Amino acid sequence: MFFRLMNTPTTGIKSICVYCGSQPGHDPAYRKAAQVLGRAMAESGIDLIYGGGTKGIMGAVADAIMSSGGKAIGIIPEFLMDKEASRHSLGQLSELHVTKDMHERKHMMFERSDAFVTLPGGIGTLEEIIEIMTWAQLGRHTKPMVFANINGFWDPLNLLLGHMAEEGFIHTAHLVRPMVIDAVEDIVPAILAKARGDADDGEPELISRM
Secondary structure (H helix, E strand, O other), X not given: OOOOOOOOOOOOOOEEEEEOOOOOOOOHHHHHHHHHHHHHHHHOOOEXXXXXXXXXXXXXXXXXXXXXXXXEEEEEEHHHOOOXXXXXXXXXXOEEEEEOOHHHHHHHHHHHOOEEEEOOOOHHHHHHHHHHHHHHHOOOOOOOXXXXXXXXXXXXXXXXXXXXXXXXXXXXXXXXXXXXXXXXXXXXXXXXXXXXXXXXXXXXXXXXXO
16 A cells, blocks of 8 residues: 655644544543543644544544534444444534545545544554554654553553563664653643644653653
8 A cells, every 4th residue: 555755744733633442441531531632622723533433432532522613524434334333423523434444544544634642442543553653663754643641541552662662673763753641631732842843852741752
C-alpha cells in the first residue's frame, strides 16, 4: 500500500485522530477523559477523526465533541457497523465513511488526520497506534502522537518500548517520539505547541519518555 508523506502543518492542527476502546472499561476516569478531550477539541475548532463506533469510549468522545459544536468524522468498515455502533447512531455523526475493510479504514484515518491521540483501549487500539509509530520510524510522517496516560494506563507499554530502545531494536528512536501525557486537558495544547514547533528536543513538560 502506498502512503503519501504528509507532514504536520506548522500553522495549526485541523483534525486529530483519536484511537480508543469500543468498550467503556472499568475505570470511570476513561470515559471522563474522552469527554474532556472531545470538548477541548471542539473549543479549538479541531475535527475528530475516529473509528466510527458509538459505544464505549469511542462514543463518549464523539458525543462530547458534537455536543460542544465540533465535528465527529467516523470511518468504519462495513462489517463493524452493527458491532461497534447502530445504524441509527451512525447517522447522527457529522460525517460517516464506510470502508470495505480495515486497511482502507486505517489509510483514510491517517490521510485525514494531522495528529494522533490514543486513549485507553484494547488490542485494536494498540495495533492502530503502533502502526502509526512504525510509519513514523520509517519516515512516512512527522505528525504528533500522544498517549493519553489516564491513571497510568499506558505505563506498561511505555516500559516495554523503553526496553526495546535500550536493547537496540528501535533503531531510529528519534523518529518515534510519542508524547505521554497524564492530564487529558494538556493534550490539545501540547499538540498545538508541537505543530508550531514550540516543543522540540528535551521538552520535559510533555513527558516524552522514549
